[in-house]
Amino acid sequence: MPAEGMVHALHRAHGLLAPGGRLVDLHPSVETARVDANGASIGTLDAEQADCRHAAADAALARALNGGLFVVESEADFWFWTYGDTIEELRDHVHSSWRHTRVGAPLIARAQAAVQADRSTVLRIAEHVRITRLRPADRR
Amino acid sequence: MAIRRDPDGLEVLALDAMLPDLVGRRVLEVGCGDGRLTRRYAHRAGSVYAIDPDPSRIAALEADRPEGDVAARVAGFLDDDLGLPEPAFDAIIFSWSL
Numbered sequence: 664m665p666a667e668g669m670v671h672a673l674h675r676a677h678g679l680l681a682p683g684g685r686l687v688d689l690h691p692s693v694e695t696a697r698v699d700a701n702g703a704s705i706g707t708l709d710a711e712q713a714d715c716r717h718a719a720a721d722a723a724l725a726r727a728l729n730g731g732l733f734v735v736e737s738e739a740d741f742w743f744w745t746y747g748d749t750i751e752e753l754r755d756h757v758h759s760s761w762r763h764t765r766v767g768a769p770l771i772a773r774a775q776a777a778v779q780a781d782r783s784t785v786l787r788i789a790e791h792v793r794i795t796r797l798r799p800a801d802r803r
Numbered sequence: 804m805a806i807r808r809d810p811d812g813l814e815v816l817a818l819d820a821m822l823p824d825l826v827g828r829r830v831l832e833v834g835c836g837d838g839r840l841t842r843r844y845a846h847r848a849g850s851v852y853a854i855d856p857d858p859s860r861i862a863a864l865e866a867d868r869p870e871g872d873v874a875a876r877v878a879g880f881l882d883d884d885l886g887l888p889e890p891a892f893d894a895i896i897f898s899w900s901l
Contacts, residue, residue, distance in 0.1 A: 664834075664879075664880065664900055664901060668881050671881060672880050672881060672897075675880065675881070676833075676880075676895045676897070679887070679891055679892055679895060680891060680892060680893075680895060681829070681891035681892060681893050684891065684892055684894060684895070685821075685822065685893075685894055685895075686894075686895045686897065687818065687821045687894065687895070687896045687897070688896075688897040688901055689814070689817075689818070689896070689897065689898055690897070690899055690900075690901050691899070720901040723901065724901070737820075737821060739817055739820065739821075741813045741814065741816070741817045742813060743809050743813065743814055744808075744809060744810075744811070744813075745806060745807070745808045745809070746806070746807040746810065747806050747807075752806060756806045792817075792899075794817045794818065795821075796821040796822070
C-alpha cells in the first residue's frame with residue numbers, strides 16, 4: 664500500500680467495522696530483516712525502501728491514534744522466521760516475493776562460509792513483527 | 804526441502820491472542836497474499852473475505868483453498884469497489900499490508 668494511502672486505509676477500516684469490531688494490524692517493525700546462521704545474525708538484508716515503508720506504516724498508525732480514530736487495546740511482537748536449505752534458496756525467495764528488498768553479495772558470502780564451516784548450519788530470515796489490536800475510539 | 808515460512812506458527816499464535824473468539828465472526832483480511840495466514844485461522848471464523856491486489860497470489864490461495872467459508876478477490880483496499888459481501892465486519896486484519 665502506498666504510504667500516502669495508509670491513513671486513508673485506516674479511515675476506511677474504521678468505517679467498515681461493525682459495532683464491537685476490531686482492527687488487527689500486522690506489519691514488520693523498522694528493525695531490518697536479517698539472516699541467521701544457527702540462530703545468530705550474520706547480517707541484514709538490503710531493505711532501505713522496505714524499512715521506510717514500515718516506518719510509514721508506524722507513522723500512519725500514530726496519526727490515526729493521535730487523531731482520535733482508534734485506540735490501541737493490545738500490542739505484541741513476534742519473530743517471523745523463514746527457513747531455507749541454502750542461502751541461494753532464501754535469496755531467490757526474497758527476490759521473487761519481497762518488494763524493494765535484496766540479499767546482498769557480502770551476506771551471501773558470509774552464509775556460504777558458515778555452511779562450508781559446518782554443513783549442518785541452519786539458515787533463516789528473521790523478521791521482527793508488531794501486531795496491534797485497535798478499537799474505534801468512538802465505540803466500545 | 805522448500806522454503807518454510809513460520810513453521811512454528813508464531814504468527815497465528817499472535818493473531819489468536821488478539822482475536823481469541825472468531826467463531827461466527829465476519830472477517831475481512833486485507834493483503835491476504837497466497838493465503839498463508841488465512842489458512843491458519845479461517846476454519847475458526849464465521850466467514851472470511853480476503854483481498855489482495857496481486858492476481859497471482861489470489862490464484863495461489865485458490866489453488867490451495869483454506870478450510871471454511873472463504874471468498875477471495877483481486878482488489879486493493881483503496882479501490883472504489885471492493886465488492887464487499889457485508890456492509891460491516893467484526894474483524895479486519897491488515898495482513899502485512901499497511
